[in-house]
Amino acid sequence: MFLNRIERKITWGDLDSLCIVFYPKYYEWMDGCSHLYFEKIGLDLVKLWHERQLIFSLVSTSCDYFRPGRYHQEIIIETLMEELENKTVTMGHTIIDKLSGKIMVKGREKRICMNVHNLDQFSAMDIPVDLAQIFNSSP
Secondary structure, eight states: OOEEEEEEEOOOGBOOSSBBHHHHHHHHEEEEEEEHHHHTTTTOOHHHHHHHOOEEEEEEEEEEEEEETTOOOOEEEEEEEEEEEEEEOEEEEEEEETTOOOOOEEEEEEEEEEEETTTSSSOOOOOOOHHHHHHHHHO
């Protein structure tokens, strides 16, 4: 199964008043990493939206926090597809301290395939066969 890894450094704007990563930042990073994962396996989300009027919208998210992130800490974010169902794909994210290799955060996103042809009435839809094949054959 394909695993996408990115590295980043925690910056001042990522911190809360206790000088640890403000928890919404983890969700921001996970969302971005899912988009990067999709790009790496050949799914252009903007193209899917414009040409086929479908998106993969968040339906559920969660995070478990094990260690706080701190200023200038270098981290690795690993993203993989955990589960593919008829209408949904579940992405798993592990955020790791680069220096120690210890897990800091584990998160999940469940994304549902949505028909957005009519912007006033979104509706869930089965993941098209060609897209499911891309998910299933990712490197």
